[in-house]
Amino acid sequence: MKQNNIILNGIAASSGIAIGKVFILEEDDFLVVKKEIKSSQIKQELNRLKDAMAKTKTELEENQKELNKVLGENYAKIADAHLLILNDPLIKSEVEKIINTGINAEYALHTVVENLSKTFDLMDNDYFRERKHDLLDVAKKVMRNLFGKQRKTLMDLEENSVVIAKTLTPADTVTMKEAMIKGFVTEIGGKTSHTAFVAQSLEIPAVVGLKGIIHQVKQGMPIIVDGNLGLVILDPSKETIENYKREYEIQISNKKELEKFKDLPAVSLDGREVVLGANIENPEEVRSALRHGANAIGLYRSEFMYMSRKTMPTEEEHYQNYSSVAKKMMPYEVIIRTVDLGGDKIARLGLMDIGREANPFMGLRAIRFCLKYPEIFKIQLKGILRAAVHGKIKIMYPMISRISEIKEANKILEQAKEELRREGKKFKEDIEVGVMIEVPSAAIITDLIAKEVDFLSIGTNDLIQYTMAVDRVNSDVAHLYSPMHPAILRLLKNIIDSAHLAGTDVGMCGEMAGDPAYTIVLLGLGLDEFSMSAAQIPKVKKIIRSVSKSDAKDLVEQLLRCSSMQEIDITMKKFKYKQNLF
């Protein structure tokens, strides 16, 4: 039989991989028709509504007990909300009002729910918008009881089933766990829907928001759910299945490995210890950073503070946000990168009216923007200075390309301190200040910059892009982007050596730092701190613990003598082979 291997893209709602067979959970399709009711029958119609609601109430209460038993009280609160929706006086009185005009109960309910859900659709907050589905869930249950229909249950499930449904309630999800379901896919839903939360807590892989999937699958069809990437593969080929089986096993063993490395230090065989930190963009990620064994936040991207809002964040908001991260990370340090937005982005966010730029990557962004608008910059600096009282916070300026920018930024920092002093607010006087090395001009004069700052952090994404004149997003030239190009290796060596000569520590927070393929080279170059997305930490730590710094240094010396990428590639392979590293 020929496989189609159809790949569909949805929203990753709960991570993990499920390989199994399709089980379609039928949606009860109610055909709601408007019917005129004689005035003598209105009372009867109102009673029909009352009965259906009472029946639904009993169902929901049973549901709640079940949820409580399986998931604990917190999740049972979800059923609480459903019960309150059912008893909501607003809904009930609106529906009754319509019935009283001589319309059947089904249509009356349908009309009220439609109107309410339209209001939800208009909300600009994802969370509240998705609450519409709670309302629809409850309405569906009442509707079913009005019609006197029963939904097909999950009883006919076979082992290895992957459930496909239009939508699932949290209670359905619990039933699925008990039925040993492998995973599920729904047409409706988002990352913050209740069903997604329950799936995450039960560790059931899930993809949601895949409109029309029900019409593309057949009962019993082989299917793979990739809850990590939000993919669904229908009728997968043998190779795809094999690949996913391998990935599934890797995930299981990675999980165990992660546990093993969490509390071990990142130290090489010959005793060189480095700091492994996490890059984050909002306070919620601290937990994941610590869980993966991060010993620092090497890069806090403060841009998040400026997103999805209509006004600039206040000093108080900066303060609250940064101090919560600093407190949770104690005794480890947190490097906050001052806002790295481009003028175009700020204009698009509607925060300020700045004209479009022809070449934003080389335009008014990051420190350049901050120096042009010192008042905006100062608000953030004041927030950081105050938050630093609660933990080990350091400030980092992005996109520095000349010494004068550091001096100017520091002048504004001093003004911020002066203002705080006048306002009588507590702040950290001797806060450490560092810069990102991500513009080639800064990389070349690292020796001069190092004398002006307390620390340096290499931003490889931009540094490589600017040095090689390659836009990684442009598929025609993306292959030219190479972190191991002789020019990049020399540049990195220059940065790290010059910094060390000046007695300054160097970190790296670009993607290169979190890619295990480059760990040995960076260790050999003498990098002091690696900062990456949290999930990479155990992988990088494992490599650091398996080599010696002096061997890595020898390798780097060999690499620096190579004249082509091919030669570099062969040298790397030989080294790994000799060291038994794969």
Add this chain to the structure above:
Amino acid sequence: MKEKNVKIVNKLGLHARPASLIVQTAMGFSSNIYIIKDEIKADAKSIMGILMLAAACGTELKIQTEGPDEEQALEKMAEVFNNGFGEEI
């Protein structure tokens, strides 16, 4: 009629759980209780009404109570808000 201004202090705002808590608290009083945000007036005994306010952290709201137990109702409701609904602030 009694009124009091309150502010949403919990991080996640008025989501389903706090909304449930508000409704359950309001149900305990015979007074009419309203939560007012700008122009919108929601019945505190209606979870849909509360959710429709879409009040995020930092939002300022007004509580209005009217009836035989309006004083106690106002006090209790304000307390629920000021405690951040027992959630992380």
